[in-house]
Amino acid sequence: MRKEDPAGWSDDYSVGIPEIDEQHKTLFELVNKIHDAISAHQGSAASREVMDQLVEYTRVHFALEQNLMHTGNFPGYKEHCVLHTNLIDEVVSMQEKINSGKVAISFELLHFLRNWLSKHILVEDKQYARYFNTHGHDQFSNWARRSDEAMKKQRKKWWKFW
Numbered sequence: 001m002r003k004e005d006p007a008g009w010s011d012d013y014s015v016g017i018p019e020i021d022e023q024h025k026t027l028f029e030l031v032n033k034i035h036d037a038i039s040a041h042q043g044s045a046a047s048r049e050v051m052d053q054l055v056e057y058t059r060v061h062f063a064l065e066q067n068l069m070h071t072g073n074f075p076g077y078k079e080h081c082v083l084h085t086n087l088i089d090e091v092v093s094m095q096e097k098i099n100s101g102k103v104a105i106s107f108e109l110l111h112f113l114r115n116w117l118s119k120h121i122l123v124e125d126k127q128y129a130r131y132f133n134t135h136g137h138d139q140f141s142n143w144a145r146r147s148d149e150a151m152k153k154q155r156k157k158w159w160k161f162w
């Protein structure tokens with residue numbers, strides 16, 4: 001558990017599943033790191049690096065979320081996967097525009113990323129949250145253990161960034 005919640009995070013974002021909340025907080029932290037890089041005029045290279053981390057971590061997070069929804073027989077599983085594909089497409093296309101110099105890393109980009117992240121959690125992730133909170137967490141315990149192991153492997157890679 002981290003000492004402080006990242007800026008932008010509040011309990012309103014909680015889906016009631018600690019592992020998922022931690023991952024969402026990490027996504028907010030990465031968006032905050034882009035904010036810090038812009039504010040400190042660290043240049044586009046630093047921001048691009050964080051943007052790459054954000055895309056990679058988003059893929060990891062979506063894969064685990066999809067695993068949870070599938071394992072837990074969430075009825076909106078397929079629709080949620082389509083939303084994830086669209087969200088990844090959006091952020092990858094933003095990343096490509098940045099890398100090709102068509103779009104500058106700016107506060108507008110941050111605004112886009114914050115909206116992209118918070119809207120998906122508050123509107124769409126909350127749907128599986130409601131489902132798991134009304135259907136119990138029994139089927140979820142095995143998944144949680146496996147996801148924890150998977151995240152530990154990922155953290156080795158991520159650790160160097162923090």
Ligand SMILES: [Fe+2]
Nearest residue numbers: 024065121125
């Ligand atoms: Fe999520």
Ligand SMILES: [Fe+2]
Nearest residue numbers: 065120124125
């Ligand atoms: Fe999601």
